[in-house]
Amino acid sequence: MRVAVKNALAIAGVAALAGVAFALWTHYRAVDLSEALSRQETGSRLRIAAESYYAHRDLPESASLDDASAPAPLVAAVRAGSLATYVDADAADPAVWAGTEVGGHVLTVHDPYTEQARLLAQLDQALVLGVVALLLVSGALAVFIGQRLARRIGAASATALRIADGELAARVGNTIAGAGRDEVTALGGAVDAMAAELRARLEAERRVTADIAHELRTPVTGLVTAAELLPPGRPSELVRDRVSRLRGLIEDVLEVARLETDGEQGARERIGADLLAERAVAAAEKPVRLEVAEPAEVDTDPRRVQRILVNLLRNAHRHGRPPVVLSVRGATLTVADHGPGFPADLLADGPRRFRTGRAERGGGHGLGLTIAVGQARVIGAELRFGTAESGGARADLVLG
Template sequence: MPLRWKIAGLAAATACLVAVVVGVLVHLWTAHDIRARAERDAFNSVYAAMDVHRRTGTLVDGAELDPAALPTALRHPSDGDRHTVYDGRVEGNLGPSFWAAQRTGDPGSPVLAVRVNMSPELNTLRRLDVTMAVASLVALAAATPLAVYGAGLLGRRLRWVSETAGRISAGDLDARTGPTKGRDEVADIAATVDLMADSLGRRLRSERRFTADVAHELRTPVGGLLAAADLLPPGETEDLLRARVRDLRGLVEDLLEISRLDAGAELPVHARVPLGAVVSDAVTRTGLDTEVDIVDVRSGEAVQTVETDPRRLERIVGNLVVNAHRHGGAPVRVTVEGRTVVVRDHGPGFSRDLLRDGPRRFHTGAAERGSGHGLGLTIALGQARLLGAELLLDNAPDGGAVATLHLPA
């Protein structure tokens, strides 16, 4: 349930609770007041009627002598004082009532009684209850849309902050919530998200600058090492040194490629190419024993033509195949179907951290996936993003890592 409806429901429930509590309190207070006034009126009426009866012998104000409906408690009072009793009987429009009585003389003399009918006041109380219920419903009907509108404003502000945080999480380091209205908690959250994005952007830019600087600084000495290796006499030492220098040069080139991708300096050069042929050539250039299966689900043709940058596509496929052999296990299979390329190995699979956070440079994810500098998947993801493709990393149910590349139409 959206937050706006939760807030509106809470506001409606609170309004209902307030209306019920107020209605009950008003009903109880009014009912008590009606009984108190009826008892007081009966008590005073007996006093006035008794005074007239003693002076003139007549009955006024509805007074009666020993009426048949007089409650038993007032028929035989033990003294000559005035007494009142509540009578809850209802006879047509008569009742409930309050009786007040006083003996007119000696213990054997009749009892003068006055009855005060509370039926009109109780009918007024019932009308008051109905009026309060209707007024509460009207107020609730008017307040609920206002609560929904107010909650919608809050929900939109929170949704904007959430969307901005999602864009930052997806890699858009320039996303900001900007200034927000008010000085409430939502504004504090928005400001905190912006501060977090600023801090994260500074850290990432510093990391990218460091990577680019290191790569550029190492490029010249590595070139010198290669030239020096060519001057060594042929032999095992020369071969070992040349292999290590080639590895170092590959690392430097990877760092330079990542720095260019980070800086947005790379631009794809699109061309219409047969996807199966490009993938096969990329696998062949790795020099690794890899199965290639090309399937076209539309017409059974041998290849599927796509518009993409073939050099970058080869780079992606080559990195995925090398990563599968280096950190996974044989057999490694590459499947081309439609616009999708799947690279699968049968090793321990990707680690949970890598699947959750994505590949990180200089971090291989798990010790059991072998050693490496962790740049292969980082470059593959960067190049896929540049091509507008989607690269998904997952583990197969029966074991092994699965990398799936979806090329755009």
């Protein structure tokens, strides 16, 4: 249940309880006052009638002896030896009775209670209408306050999700600005402070990584040159292979560092998705089965798309099993293999640097998929990882 609805129900419930309690108190208080005044007036007339009876054996017109219509509770109270009053508000003709015993008879006096009953009924209607109006007003006010709070919390939540997705420049305080100082504002400030600290740490990490890669570039270039001077033979080939892989790793680290900055931008042009796939297959230099189901033209950066697809194809060859298939369906290019598939943590959280997943997918430094995700983000494409029908790994590149 949403916060706005909960707040509305809570405030309306409290208002309802308060309104009903006040209405009941007002009702019973009005009944008590009305009956007390009527009993007092009728009792005074009874005393006058009793004095007239004892003095002149005469009764006023409104008094009677042993009236058969007198309420039974009143007669019983009088027979018990007391002066009694009784309000018969539920009768067809509401009346207030007073009675006392004179000479072995029950002397009673009664006055109409119709007007008082009518006024009390009108008061009850007014109280009911007041409670209903209170519920409507308090409910509307509660919905307004709850929706305002819910909008602020929703805006803060959306901004927090943007931060979690990597948009570390987003700030919760900007989305709830001018809303006053309260717990939501304090929470937004805490999230903003966390985002700023996280951004600073990631920036520091990126700078350190880039600096290390830059520092390694010069000696590795020297190693490549020296390896080329080695005499032919198996040991020389092994050295050249390892040096080449080391140079590739350094270049990948530098590319990751560049992609993590906000300065990278794609150079867009209109091109066929099938042509992009053909170029990637040629650049991969590995056996790939190309399937074009629905050719389409896309507006994207061909160089970065090729980089993404080549990394996906090489990853499929390195960690999966053949056949590796690159299929084109509209603006979606899919790379699938027949290996063990992506690990569960990669499917849940995406690729991470220097992490290749489970052991059965082989070795590697784990930067290929990270670079692919970074390049896709630069060109505004979506890269999704899943499981192919064959059970192997599947990566869908959806171009904008």
